[in-house]
Amino acid sequence: xxxxxxxxxxxxxxxxxxxxxxxxxxxxxxxxxxxxxxxxxxxxxxxxxxxxxxxxxxxxxxxxxxxxxxxxxxxxxxxxxxxxxxxxxxxxxxxxxxxxxxxxxxxxxxxxxxxxxxxxxxxxxxxxxxxxxxxxxxxxxxxxxxxxxxxxxxxxxxxxxxxxxxxxxxxxxxxxxxxxxxxxxxxxxxxxxxxxxxxxxxxxxxxxxxxxxxxxxxxxxxxxxxxxxxxxxxxxxxxxxxxxxxxxxxxxxxxxxxxxxxxxxxxxxxxxxxxxxxxxxxxxxxxxxxxxxxxxxxxxxxxxxxxxxxxxxxxxxxxxxxxxxxxxxxxxxxxxxxxxxxxxxxxxxxxxxxxxxxxxxxxxxxxxxxxxxxxxxxxxxxxxxxxxxxxxxxxxxxxxxxxxx
Numbered sequence: 001x002x003x004x005x006x007x008x009x010x011x012x013x014x015x016x017x018x019x020x021x022x023x024x025x026x027x028x029x030x031x032x033x034x035x036x037x038x039x040x041x042x043x044x045x046x047x048x049x050x051x052x053x054x055x056x057x058x059x060x061x062x063x064x065x066x067x068x069x070x071x072x073x074x075x076x077x078x079x080x081x082x083x084x085x086x087x088x089x090x091x092x093x094x095x096x097x098x099x100x101x102x103x104x105x106x107x108x109x110x111x112x113x114x115x116x117x118x119x120x121x122x123x124x125x126x127x128x129x130x131x132x133x134x135x136x137x138x139x140x141x142x143x144x145x146x147x148x149x150x151x152x153x154x155x156x157x158x159x160x161x162x163x164x165x166x167x168x169x170x171x172x173x174x175x176x177x178x179x180x181x182x183x184x185x186x187x188x189x190x191x192x193x194x195x196x197x198x199x200x201x202x203x204x205x206x207x208x209x210x211x212x213x214x215x216x217x218x219x220x221x222x223x224x225x226x227x228x229x230x231x232x233x234x235x236x237x238x239x240x241x242x243x244x245x246x247x248x249x250x251x252x253x254x255x256x257x258x259x260x261x262x263x264x265x266x267x268x269x270x271x272x273x274x275x276x277x278x279x280x281x282x283x284x285x286x287x288x289x290x291x292x293x294x295x296x297x298x299x300x301x302x303x304x305x306x307x308x309x310x311x312x313x314x315x316x317x318x319x320x321x322x323x324x325x326x327x328x329x330x331x332x333x334x335x336x337x338x339x340x341x342x343x344x345x346x347x348x349x350x351x352x353x354x355x356x357x358x359x360x361x362x363x364x365x366x367x368x369x370x371x372x373x374x375x376x377x378x379x380x381x382x383x384x385x386x387x388x389x390x391x392x393x394x395x396x397x398x399x400x401x402x403x404x405x
Contacts, residue, residue: 023124026173028059033096047072051105051237054097058106060181069237073200078230099172105182109158111220112180113151116144118161121174128167135165154211184239185221188360188402190264192272200238203264203299244402245358250276252398253283253355255347257370259290259325259336262361263299265402269358270303273313284320285313286343286350290336292328321346336366337373347374348381356398357390363403 052068055061103109116139123135137143138150150156158179162168191201206226207219228234245265248254250273256266266287276282289304291297308314308322315321323339340347351357359370371390378389393399 023121026171026177028173028177030173030176047235048237050097050101054102054105057097057102058181059177061106066184066239070240071200071238073236073238075228075230075234075236076199078228079226107158107176108180108182108220111155111157112182113156114158114161114178114180116147118158118178119147119151121178122161122165122168122170125170125174126165126168131165131167135168149212154213154215155217186241186404188243188261188264188268189240190267192268192275194275195271200240201267203261203267205261245360245400246397247272248356248358250280250282253319253350253353254285254287255350255355255357256285256287257336257340257358258287258360259366260297260361261299262359262366262403263289265360266358267300267303270307270313274307277313282313283353283355284318284350286321286346286355287314288323288325288336288339288343290325290327290339292326294324294326294329298324298326335369337369340370340373341376344377344381347377351378351389357393357400359401359403361403363405367401367403 048068119135120139123132123139126132126135138147151161156164162170187202187204189200190203191199202225204222204225206222208223209217211217225236228236243265248269254269254273256269258264258266270285270287273282273285287304289299291299304314304322304324306312308316308320311318313320321343323343325334325336325339327333327335357374359367361367374390382389390399
């Protein structure tokens with residue numbers, strides 16, 4: 001690319017500008033090879049090794065990498081349920097990494113917003129005087145508020161900023177150094193390994209929002225996952241880590257609270273216990289789920305209702321229960337904490353039988369509101385110090401909270 005269009009991706013040695021002495025040397029050294037020296041990406045034999053190598057080459061990721069992905073997942077069903085045809089994995093040999101591959105695997109150019117220093121460095125490589133002046137202003141203390149409105153509030157990406165200042169020809173050495181690193185995204189596994197030993201099910205909310213100037217912004221990973229076709233050869237790098245919610249023993253009753261995508265780990269819990277109940281005696285589950293509308297975002301509706309019927313692990317007959325709060329389906333807002341209070345007798349009986357409490361979901365107000373509701377139930381039904389009761393459960397490893405922003 002450098003040889004084909006030196007102005008698009010110049011090397012530092014190609015830039016003659018006495019003012020650049022002020023910057024000093026870049027911390028990054030890039031060695032360029034002829035495109036004939038590198039094999040095409042389609043013949044990479046070990047995609048896991050390629051990803052690890054790219055991340056180790058990244059100055060921002062090499063000390064934070066978990067090594068190569070443990071698994072390369074293949075999509076077998078889209079949200080709609082279409083099955084995937086079997087295909088072969090990539091074959092060939094791995095050589096030097098293409099620049100485009102390195103960018104795709106390590107640099108967040110399409111969703112990460114650059115920092116103030118990025119604009120300062122850009123100003124040194126701007127050839128149009130009006131762009132240089134604007135970049136210098138953004139990098140100055142006087143321009144801090146305007147930069148915040150332009151950049152952070154609007155969630156400008158590195159690509160968008162570079163497009164807005166076309167006279168800037170930043171060397172790749174500096175671009176690598178200043179671009180936010182492409183971080184791994186964490187999702188709770190929503191399937192039981194006992195039921196699906198060779199699969200991983202994920203519950204992913206497709207992130208999308210409007211900026212103050214009504215520009216649509218989308219989450220990088222969630223949008224990419226949603227756009228994958230199960231009929232194409234897509235390999236998804238995956239690192240599996242032990243979650244913060246310890247797996248419960250089959251004999252322990254469970255009180256689960258998981259609104260929205262917080263239901264993901266509890267789908268795995270219910271699926272696991274249902275499989276266990278087929279071969280041994282298991283304790284019941286009381287699950288509180290919440291969403292905005294019954295018609296629009298009742299995640300896994302059929303799954304929950306199935307296990308709440310007859311002698312399912314969520315059924316009233318077996319001592320469990322499934323209760324849903326639809327926050328927007330009536331004039332007054334109803335959340336999971338309201339349902340907990342409504343079912344205070346069931347909640348108290350479950351706690352008295354030695355239940356473990358699990359809470360998962362948004363890290364905003366939900367965990368505090370749920371904890372307050374549980375304290376109120378204990379206070380009303382047990383006549384004890386509510387906070388002391390829950391603290392005892394927490395110390396015993398029976399009150400676990402997993403939240404995310």
